[in-house]
Amino acid sequence: MSDGMSSSAWAGRIGGVCLLLLALAYGIGGSQIEYAFASDPLGPRVMPVLLAVLLAVLCLVYLIRPGVSERFPRGRLLARVLAVPTLLVGSVLLLEPAGFAISIFVLAAGVGWIFGAPFRLAIAGAFGQALLWWFVFSYLLDVYLPVGHLFG
Incomplete structure (x- = not known):
């Protein structure tokens, strides 16, 4: 790559972006769960939304510092x-x-x-x-x- 970034760093960042999009979709889907207000103090939305936030944070860390990964397949x-x-x-x-x-x-x-x-x-x-x-x-x-x- 001409900007000094290796092919493996690009492959890692592409994976990070894909997982970040997955976290976004999962979080949106989890926040749309319908439930009865009196059923549970937190409701069934909390777990999927928390998992989505955790995945998004880890993806952002990985995007900043991708580490070493395999070259992008061709x-x-x-x-x-x-x-x-x-x-x-x-x-x-x-x-x-x-x-x-x-x-x-x-x-x-x-x-x-x-x-x-x-x-x-x-x-x-x-x-x-x-x-x-x-x-x-x-x-x-x-x-x-x-x-x-x-x-x-």
Whole structure:
């Protein structure tokens, strides 16, 4: 970098800015929690807002003094790094129309393939993960899981 800042310092600061934005979103979301006034003296908002403030303070410290970190990824590694959150967002968007099982299957298969599993093993592992988590949430924890518009 021409201004004397190393590539690893930039990578650390980019991570700090991303976490700071996450802290802001988490704090705003936590402050929007509705609750009955008589339920608790502090209410359910306090914990998420305090965590958001703590994360924001730590991010600001990290932005001022980023320390040593890895170089920012490039090329194929950058594509793999960006593919995982993209796949996560895609699977969340699939949750309502396709249901929990298909969404988890797509997520697990994609992550397995991104991390180097052969395609057949990624598919087999994703099938096992989808069955496992469906069983755990539906039968052991008795949590409602969306079946999706395609199957429901």
